[in-house]
Amino acid sequence: MSLSTPNLRLVPSTSTESSKVESILDLIGNTPLLELQNIPLGLPPRVRIFAKLEGFNPGGSVKDRPALKMVQEGIRTGKLQPGKTILDSTSGNTGIALAMIGRVLGYPVELVIPANVSVERKAIIHAYGAKVTYSDPLEGSDGAIQLCRKILAEAPENYFKPDQYFNPMNAQAHYETTGPEIYRQTRQAVTHLVAGIGTGGTIMGTGRYLKEMNPGIKIIAVEPDDPLHGLEGLKHMASSIVPGIYHEEQLDGKIPLATDDAYAMVYRLSQEEGVLVGQSSGAAMVAALKVGRTLKEGTVVTLFPDFGDKYLTTNLWVGWRDRMAVGNLKFSI
Amino acid sequence: MAVRVRVPTPLRKFTQGSDEVSAQGPNVRALVEDLEKNYPGIKDRICDETGKIRRFVNVYVNGDDIRFLQNLETTLKEGDNISIVPAIAGGR
Numbered sequence: 001m002s003l004s005t006p007n008l009r010l011v012p013s014t015s016t017e018s019s020k021v022e023s024i025l026d027l028i029g030n031t032p033l034l035e036l037q038n039i040p041l042g043l044p045p046r047v048r049i050f051a052k053l054e055g056f057n058p059g060g061s062v063k064d065r066p067a068l069k070m071v072q073e074g075i076r077t078g079k080l081q082p083g084k085t086i087l088d089s090t091s092g093n094t095g096i097a098l099a100m101i102g103r104v105l106g107y108p109v110e111l112v113i114p115a116n117v118s119v120e121r122k123a124i125i126h127a128y129g130a131k132v133t134y135s136d137p138l139e140g141s142d143g144a145i146q147l148c149r150k151i152l153a154e155a156p157e158n159y160f161k162p163d164q165y166f167n168p169m170n171a172q173a174h175y176e177t178t179g180p181e182i183y184r185q186t187r188q189a190v191t192h193l194v195a196g197i198g199t200g201g202t203i204m205g206t207g208r209y210l211k212e213m214n215p216g217i218k219i220i221a222v223e224p225d226d227p228l229h230g231l232e233g234l235k236h237m238a239s240s241i242v243p244g245i246y247h248e249e250q251l252d253g254k255i256p257l258a259t260d261d262a263y264a265m266v267y268r269l270s271q272e273e274g275v276l277v278g279q280s281s282g283a284a285m286v287a288a289l290k291v292g293r294t295l296k297e298g299t300v301v302t303l304f305p306d307f308g309d310k311y312l313t314t315n316l317w318v319g320w321r322d323r324m325a326v327g328n329l330k331f332s333i
Numbered sequence: 334m335a336v337r338v339r340v341p342t343p344l345r346k347f348t349q350g351s352d353e354v355s356a357q358g359p360n361v362r363a364l365v366e367d368l369e370k371n372y373p374g375i376k377d378r379i380c381d382e383t384g385k386i387r388r389f390v391n392v393y394v395n396g397d398d399i400r401f402l403q404n405l406e407t408t409l410k411e412g413d414n415i416s417i418v419p420a421i422a423g424g425r
Contacts, residue, residue: 116391116418137418138341138352227343228378230389230420239343259389315388315420318400 025104028064029177031056033185033301038272039265040289046297049288052182055277055307059097060124062178062305066201067097069173070162071105080160085110087159089148091141091198091233092121093306094164099128110159112148114141118232120310142241164199166244171205178202179209182301188213191298194255194288196222196234196280200246202303207250218252222287225256230263230315233280233305255287262286263316266308276308279316334359336413338368344379344417347372356415361392362405364415379417389420 021027033050040049054062074080086102088094089112102109109130113122116137125132133151135144145165152159164170182190193210195203200221207219224231227239237246248254259279266282269275281304288302311317335355340348348354356371358364369376381387385405392399393416399407409415 116420138339138416140342140419142342226378227346228341228390228419229343230387236343239346259387263388315391318388 023104024058025068025101027058028068029057030181033182034275036273036285039268039285040292043289043292044296047292047295048299049285049292050186050299050301051275051281051285051288052178052185052301052303053275053307054303054305057097059093059100060306060310061093061096062202062303063093063097064100065177066164066167066170066173066199067094067101067162069176070164070167070169071098071101071107073167073169074160074162075105080107082106084160085158087111087148087152087161088164089113089135089141089144090164091144092117092125092310093233094199095125095130095132096121096128098162099125099130102130103128107160110151112144112151114139114144118311119313124310140240141235145241164201164243165241168245170199170201171208171245174202174205175209176205178303179206179213182206183210183213186299186301189299190214190217190301192218192220192288192291192295192300194220194222194284194291194300194302196231196284196303196305197237197246198233198235198280198305199243201243202305204245204247204250206303218291219250220253220255220287220291221248221251222255222257222283224283225258230259231257231279231283232311232314233278234283255290257283257286266316267320270308275304277304278306278308278311280305281308334409334411336364336409336411336415338364339414339416341417341419343419344375347375347378358409360403360405360409361394361399361407361415364409365405391418391420392416393418 032053034053036049057064085108086098087110095111099109111130112133112135114137115134135147152161203221210217224234224236227236262279262283265286284302288300292300335357338354338356340352356364356367358367365376379390395414
């Protein structure tokens with residue numbers, strides 16, 4: 001199918017009316033699963049690639065799921081009580097989720113964020129009214145983790161720290177929601193899960209559920225190919241504080257990805273699929289394609305952690321039209 | 334003429350763990366070459382194969398992004414503070 005030929009099959013013909021909800025938090029999860037139509041065209045016909053569009057969560061990212069679960073569990077166990085402040089370190093999306101959830105449930109939120117996260121992420125967190133402390137950008141997300149630990153140590157009685165890197169409820173949220181949704185939405189056909197690793201929560205929890213349903217499903221992680229990278233939200237494990245919830249031995253494989261390949265895929269997704277996402281989604285898509293190319297048949301599911309509107313001011317989009325010009329965009333994918 | 338260069342964590346394996354090093358050069362291009370001389374391998378991480386600063390790396394001279402100055406030709410003077418900063422933060 002050429003891009004200039006309208007594909008009538010894909011024009012929506014029915015409308016569904018959303019049901020009424022009482023809280024914005026009721027809208028977390030149950031995100032749509034999109035089958036990519038154009039980018040996988042070179043794959044064998046019985047290989048299909050799907051992406052879960054996590055940008056449809058009300059906080060705009062996959063992080064709404066673990067943030068809500070961790071806060072709910074904090075309340076259930078009494079660790080989070082009225083008068084306490086929710087404190088955590090984040091490079092943005094978890095911060096946005098916590099800031100939103102804190103507003104709904106009536107808890108103040110304080111976040112430690114590396115100063116080099118995207119301007120949009122900072123603005124959104126400020127808009128929810130969360131207090132933000134910026135950590136040294138040269139120290140990356142590990143610097144934020146360490147500064148957050150220091151703030152907590154000074155007045156532990158004031159805070160509830162969800163501790164997304166070490167809280168099993170992070171992965172549990174995906175075990176209870178993302179995994180079952182993917183299994184249901186693919187009508188049990190999923191054969192491969194491909195997902196990026198930031199805290200490891202998504203791949204660990206979703207992967208555990210899918211393996212329980214069908215031990216033959218392969219769980220494959222995506223990570224930056226170098227400690228110095230431009231894949232906001234993803235972690236290069238070998239050079240980082242390894243999250244306590246991340247267990248590499250439970251994965252079937254790991255794909256290292258170059259930042260430039262992920263960026264190129266972000267442009268392709270916007271131009272060829274009409275899906276504008278962030279760089280971690282670009283990385284996930286490249287990896288899903290790589291997996292797809294090794295198969296004769298299969299259903300590869302990946303996650304697009306958020307949409308692209310939070311990254312429009314980042315280097316990702318600087319000079320992108322020049323790079324999109326024929327011959328200028330290099331793909332090793 | 335020496336300037337101070339702050340090094341982000343992912344590049345400290347080249348600087349034996351130092352978060353700040355001293356380097357020399359009349360402009361950023363020369364500075365990068367000087368860093369490469371003393372810390373072999375570091376240039377490849379900062380610059381792409383055409384020699385340009387990689388898109389996901391920002392270089393600041395006294396707090397200003399060189400993309401908004403004269404890029405690699407941005408001139409340096411004694412005592413300038415240079416920071417090499419990953420354009421984004423990893424981990425969520």
